[in-house]
Amino acid sequence: MTWFALLESNTTGTGRQFAAAALARGLRPVLLSRDPSRYPYVVDDSLDTRVLDTGDAGQVLAACRALARDGGLAGVTSSSEYYVAPAARAAAELGLPAPDADAVARCRDKSHQRRALSAAGVPVPGFRTVRSAGEAVAAAAELGLPVVLKPITGSGSVGVRLCTDSTEVARWAARLVGDDGSPILVETAVRGPEFSVETFDGVVRAVVGKRLGPEPWFVEVGHDVPAPVGETVRAELGATARRALAALGLGWGAAHTELRLGPAGPVVIEVNPRLAGGMIPAAVRAATGLDLVDAVIARASGGPSPVIAPAAGHAAIRFQLLAREGRVAAVRGRAQAAASPGVVVANALTVPGAVVRRTNSFQDRLACVVAQGRDAAAAQRNAERAAPLFSIDIQALEDVYEGGRGR
Known part of the structure; x- marks a missing residue:
């Protein structure tokens, strides 16, 4: 049975589903990980593993080459945002299907992403990249309060906070930049409902309505598929997401674009060159019949696209x-x-x-x-x-x- 390599994974949710989808396609999934014990399903599902320093590109490539010699390797991917680009580099080195690893890696830097989208005319919040609390306070004054502060890397709303006055800005910025002056983003707060657009190979597959917990945080407490808005609004959100992908040199495989519907229309909050988290793929499958997890495995292994199944619609x-x-x-x-x-x-x-x-x-x-x-x-x-x-x-x-x- 031909191997299919998963470079690290998610500890819950789609990580387990990636392995199951590979197995269902007649492939033998194997998890490449520093510490496979982090993943409870490894033992439950008798998943093959290889222990290595997954932050070392040389070790990742060597492990993949060894798999290729030992029965063949159909593909390499990751369900973790932090490892999508390294997985793409390893796949490309071996001549396997993969997105543009450089474009994926650049996308993880939110400040670079903001600049690229802005230069292409894609609507984004006003923003500044800063390295100190003082710079953050000055940026907030220039942009106008309230503002959102966030790390330039990361996911899952970690470290993201709405600040309504300069005192809050100073305190939260000091916490984020730390002693080493890590760069952070200060952004204009866009008021309006939040959505995500799920695309595959540049085609809009679903527009999702997001439900957020109370401010000043941005914890996602639920999602609705399709988003409870009219077709015209859905089309506008989808078109904006596709423009963002084009500006960033993305469009291969899955992407998850988050937007706010502001007073002047959709505004891109961020683009993630990966499958959505938060069990959104399961909801998309239930509503539309498209198994996005299986689609990712198919794309990365060169297999046929999944068949659309009967679905509930919502x-x-x-x-x-x-x-x-x-x-x-x-x-x-x-x-x-x-x-x-x-x-x-x-x-x-x-x-x-x-x-x-x-x-x-x-x-x-x-x-x-x-x-x-x-x-x-x-x-x-x-x-x-x-x-x-x-x-x-x-x-x-x-x-x-x-x-x-x-x-």
């Missing part, structure tokens, strides 16, 4: 969020959530023993359901009924430590 994702910090004592209710009407996916995103802390990012999501329905209201209702069926017991850390002293 899907919704809802997350159960962290209610308190501490150590997870028990996770229950998955079977009940999975059996709830319309539910197609029910996943716990934490495990007993894990220490959970509030990060105001995707890491605050502890459980997820994807539900389908005959219309948007039914899909949303099904998801909103099922998500609370997860019961996640969290013990306060002081209680854990006190218990430890008492034994």
Whole structure:
């Protein structure tokens, strides 16, 4: 059986699905990782692994060459944003299908991305790249408050915050830049609903409505597929996303473009040259019949495109969020959530023993359901009924430590 290499992965969600999709295509998935124990499904699914320094391009290429000699290698990819470009470089070196690794790598730098999009006339927020709290305060004054501060790399809303006055700007900028003066972005806050456009080979496959938690954070608490807007708005969002991909030299395989619908129309928040996270691919499959995970594996291995399956037409994702910090004592209710009407996916995103802390990012999501329905209201209702069926017991850390002293 020919190998298919996954360079690192996601610890939950699509990481496991990538391996399953490769296996379903008659390929033998193998995870290249520094620490395969980070991935619980490796043992559960008897997944082959190779241990190496995945940050070393030479070691990655050597591991892939060894696989090619040992039965053949059909493709190399990653479900992790941090490893999409290295996977593309290794694939290209071996003559396997791959996106433009340089374009993918450049896209990870949000300041470069902003400049390229702005130069091409694609609407983006006003922005400045700064390296100190003082520079951030000056940039905010120039752009006009409120502003959004974020790292120039990263994902999942980690470190992203809305700041409404100069004091907030100074404090949050100081935290982000740290002692080494790491560059960060200061951006004009675009008011309006948020969406994502899921494309494959430059073709719009779905426009997704995002649901965000309370400000000043940008935690995604749910998604609706398709976005609950008119066809004209969907077409405008899709066209803007395609312009952004063209400006960045992207368009091969999957891309996930996030936009806000501002007063003057769509504004690109960021472009991710990878498949969406947050279980969006499962919702797209439920709503449209297109399996984007399988499409990625097919593209990276040179296989035939997946067949569009019958679908419900509408899907919704809802997350159960962290209610308190501490150590997870028990996770229950998955079977009940999975059996709830319309539910197609029910996943716990934490495990007993894990220490959970509030990060105001995707890491605050502890459980997820994807539900389908005959219309948007039914899909949303099904998801909103099922998500609370997860019961996640969290013990306060002081209680854990006190218990430890008492034994």
